[in-house]
Amino acid sequence: MNGSTGKVLRVDMTQGKLWDEALDEATLRKYLGGTGLGTKYLMEEVGPKIDWSDPKNIFFLGSGILGGSRVPGCATISVVTKGALTNGATSTQANGNFGAYLKWCGYDAIVVQGSSPTWKYLYLHEGGAELRDASKLVGKDTWETEDAIKAELGYKERGMSVFSIGPAGENMVRFSGIFGDRGHCAGHNGVGAVLGSKKLKAFAAARATNKLQFADSQKLGELAKKTTEGAKNFGGGGVFNWGTSRVLPTAEAAGWLPVKNYQTNVFPEKDLFDGQRVRPLFQSQNYPCFGCASHHYELMTVTEGPCKGFFGKEPEYEQWAAWGPQIGQPDPGAAVMLSNVCDRLGFECNEASWVVGWVMECYQKGALKKENLDGLEMTWGNVEATRALLENIANRRGYGDTLAEGVKRAAEKMGGEAYNWAIFTGKGNSPRGHDHRARWVEMLDTTISDTGTLQTQMLVVNKDLWKMPNPMEVFNPNHVVQAEANSTGSMTISDCLVQCWFTSFNDTETQVEAINAATGWNISLEEVMKIGRRIVTLLRIYNLKCGLTPDKETTSPRYGSQCVDGPNTDKPVAPHWEKMVDQYYKMMGWDRKTGMPLPGTLKELGIEDLAK
Structure with a gap:
């Protein structure tokens, strides 16, 4: 089959059994792969009453139609499961090499079920796949695990891709993720904890030589060149030349840099973190993902x-x-160290930093004291105390056991005024690394999302195609709702194709060209856009059945508060919130009371039967 291996690897951890499952073309055309295919498995196999840690929960890891092709950014993986923070659907992605290597090993995806009595890791290679003993890997961090598996199996650095959990995942910390290829992370909504519950330490895929078949390789090559040029030139070449830290000073100036747990929007040391300064100073060396542009x-x-x-x-x-302004820490070198400690222990960095920032504010205001924190002095910017606290959380030692449940549950347990200082949503997830009081569209997205993280990225390339306000007024409630509702599905398409946002930028027209070049389908732009919305709606239905109802689509007091300094003190979101949610539901075609998509919405997307 063009663009696909035609196979999914099934793994039963309880029985230690592996088998191949056929993947037909009709299914692939309906879901595209990645998040779409994972959503299908989740809805069909994991009932709403099944807990995230139940052996009956599945862990889906998949590539997409473009995986292993010449199109940049298509070695990415998508993970779909029932997550630990919300106990609802999760879709989270990681860059690196695994998506390409997986397909070269002969599979589009892996679906793991059950729970092993002993620790294992999954090894994929030219001849198939096998579960291997991982007892010697228990307690190792993610980099150590990657090195140990490559050494055991005799692979050099680029000859194998390994994604693993660290101590945080082993101990089922609710915000643990999976990490591979030197720090790439699929981390949102506690997917690492799900693997920990199954006693699956790692996935290891060799760089095999199985050939993939594409309908029009020449066209794919042309599109790859176009995508490469777009990635190099995006934002005037800032990301290409200086990395994503290039935007940190801009974020501070615009008021969306998180500083000291949303207590301020001012970070005087912002320029020290600028990639244009840091990359040359810190002797950086390129370490690209497969096909990275x-x-x-x-x-x-x-x-x-x-x-x-x-x-x-x-x-x-x-x-x-996370490890600079959010914890009041001004040294970029220390931020590099803490970031790597976070990755190696196996934490998703955003939730980890909301936890640490909340602890520091509690310490600042006397709600937590040294004796409550196993002797740690959690003052703002205390690097060594932060490192020790992260290690305590990963191993569930002392107060770290409470914090391992995530900031929402920790704040609820403490109660009192400290509850009002925590940053989270009513569903249990938390925002990405921004102050969303200056990015209302992302606050709306994060609060209502059915993936456990941002579901839509409004920075789509073709604003006319997705009917985006242009120019966009970020504090205009009508623009915010239009941007979020109309662009819903755009990011999901990238996640179904499992293409890195830093190469695709949700350029839907180019993606449709690539789909057709890979498969020979002649699929239309309208059909692909509908697939994106279909997957969003299916995840919505699933989460409603799991109890993630509209009454949980709320912001915590601090998350929805008003800025006290910086450029946005006169732009509170609270007076507009209920009206924005009402308007968003109307534009999405959802019932405002139940949250369920209306019959007309279901019919338009061809999923009436799945809503029952």
Whole structure:
């Protein structure tokens, strides 16, 4: 089959059994792969009453139609499961090499079920797949695990892709993720905890030589060149040349940089974190994903400050924000170190930093004291105390056991005024590394999303195609709702194709060309856009059945609060919130009371039977 191996690998951890399952072309055309295919398996096999840690929960890891092709950004993977923070649907992605290697090993996706009595890892290679003993890997961090598996199996650095959980995942911390290829993370909604519950330590895929068949390889090559040029030139070449930290000073100036747990929007040291300064200073070296056209990921060595000599991965913007301004920490070198500690222990960085920032604010205001925190002095910017706290959380030691449940549950347990300082949504997830009080569209998205993280990325290329306000007024309630509702499905298409946003930028027209070049289908732009909306709606239906109803689509007091300084003190979101949600539901074709898509919406998307 063009664009596909035609196979899904099934893994039963309870029985230690593996088998191949056929993937037909009709299913692939309906769901495209990645998040779409994972949503199908989740809805069909994981009932709403099944808990995230139940052996009956599945863990889907998949590539897409373009995986393993020449199109940049298509070695990405998508993970779909029932997640630990919301106990609802999860869709989260990671870059790296695994998506390409998976298809070269002969599979479009892996579906894991059951729970093993002993620790295992899954090894995929030229001849198939096997479960292997992972007892010697228990307790190792994600980099150590990657090195140990490659050494055991005799593979060099680029000869194998390994994604694993760290101690946080082993101990089922609710915001643990899976990490591979030196720090790439699929982390949202506690997918690492799900693997921990199954005692599956890692996935390891060899760089096999099985050939993939595409309908028009020449056309794919042309599109690859076009995509590469687009990635290089995006934002004036800022990301390509300097990485995502290039936007940190801009974020501070616009008021959407998270600083000290949303207590302020002012971070005087912002320019120290600018990639244009940090990359040359910290001796960065390119470490691209397979087919990467973006150069947004590098390895680096810290050359100044207390962490001088530390070697690790370059933080993404969200990690710079997490371990710099969010915890009141002004040293970029320390942010590099803490980012890598976070990855190696196996935490999703955003939730981890909301937890640490909340603890620091509680310490600042006397709600938590040294004796409550196992002797740690959690003052703002205390790097060593932060590192020790992360290790305690990963191993569920002392107060770390409470914090391992996530910021919402920890704040609820403490109660009192401290509850009002925590940043989260009513569903249990939390925002990405921004202050959404200055990005209303993302606050609306995060609060209502059915993926456990942002579901829509409004920065689509063709604003006319998706009927986006142009120019966009970010504090105009009508523009916010139009942008969010009309662009719904655009990011989902990328996640079904499993294409990195830093190479695709949700350029739907080019993606449709690539789908047809890969498969020979002659699929229309309208059909692909409908697929994106269909997957969003299916995830919506699933979560409603799981109890994630409209009454849970709320912001915590701090998350929905008013900025106290910076450029946006006169732009409170609260007075507009209910009206925006009402308007959003109307534009999406959902019942405002139940949250369920209306009959006309279901009929338009061809999923009437799945809503029952």
